[in-house]
Amino acid sequence: MNNAYLFVYGTLRKGYGLKLLQEIGSALTYVGEATVQATLFDLGDFPGAVKGGEAEIKGDVFTLHDRQVFDLLDAYEGEAFKREEATVRLQSGEKVKAWLYWYTGNTANCPAIPNGDYLDYLKSKKDRFV
Numbered sequence: 754m755n756n757a758y759l760f761v762y763g764t765l766r767k768g769y770g771l772k773l774l775q776e777i778g779s780a781l782t783y784v785g786e787a788t789v790q791a792t793l794f795d796l797g798d799f800p801g802a803v804k805g806g807e808a809e810i811k812g813d814v815f816t817l818h819d820r821q822v823f824d825l826l827d828a829y830e831g832e833a834f835k836r837e838e839a840t841v842r843l844q845s846g847e848k849v850k851a852w853l854y855w856y857t858g859n860t861a862n863c864p865a866i867p868n869g870d871y872l873d874y875l876k877s878k879k880d881r882f883v
Contacts, residue, residue, distance in 0.1 A: 757820070757845065758851035760787060760841045762812035763871045767824075773829055780817040780822040787841040789853065792865040796865040800871045801834070801856025801863070810869035814841060814851055816828040817841070826854070 754784050759781065765785060774781075792806040802810055827836060834854040841851045866874045 757817040758784065758819075758841070758849050759815045759826075760789060760812050760839070760851035760853040761815070762789075762810050762853070764872065765804050765813075765829075766872055767813050772808075773825070774798065777825060780819040781817060782812040783879045784816055785844050786811060786856040787804055787814045787843045787849075787851070788869075789839055789841045789851075791855075791869075793869045794860045795866055795874070796854065796860075796863055800858065800866060800874075801858065803856055803860060804839075808865075808869055811871075812841075812853075813848070815845060817852070820860070823852075830854045847867050 762795055765774055767774070788809040790806070790808070791802040791804055791810050792808050793810040794801050823836065830836070834855060835857050836852055836854050838850045839853055840848050844847050848852065868874065
């Protein structure tokens with residue numbers, strides 16, 4: 754399985770500290786930050802990316818060494834998210850195909866995350882309520 758990539762934009766990001774990411778760490782190698790064209794929404798306890806729009810969202814890219822990790826990730830993400838490949842742009846400017854989880858639910862009552870960066874959004878949200 755050569756050069757299979759995974760793009761994560763929410764609770765699976767490197768800086769979030771989710772225990773699941775540590776558990777599957779041997780199946781992944783961190784590549785770096787990247788962006789994808791999409792809109793990011795605050796769904797409450799986690800974000801959801803929706804295809805399209807003019808905005809970009811920021812996330813992390815990992816090289817995927819073991820496809821069995823998708824069993825865990827699919828269960829973690831749940832039925833409201835659909836795994837598909839999309840073109841993401843690495844910090845170097847290189848574009849690669851990466852797997853990511855698109856949110857398929859209703860976003861009508863969910864605020865968009867203005868800068869498309871969930872980790873920055875959480876910091877600013879925390880700062881407002883401290």
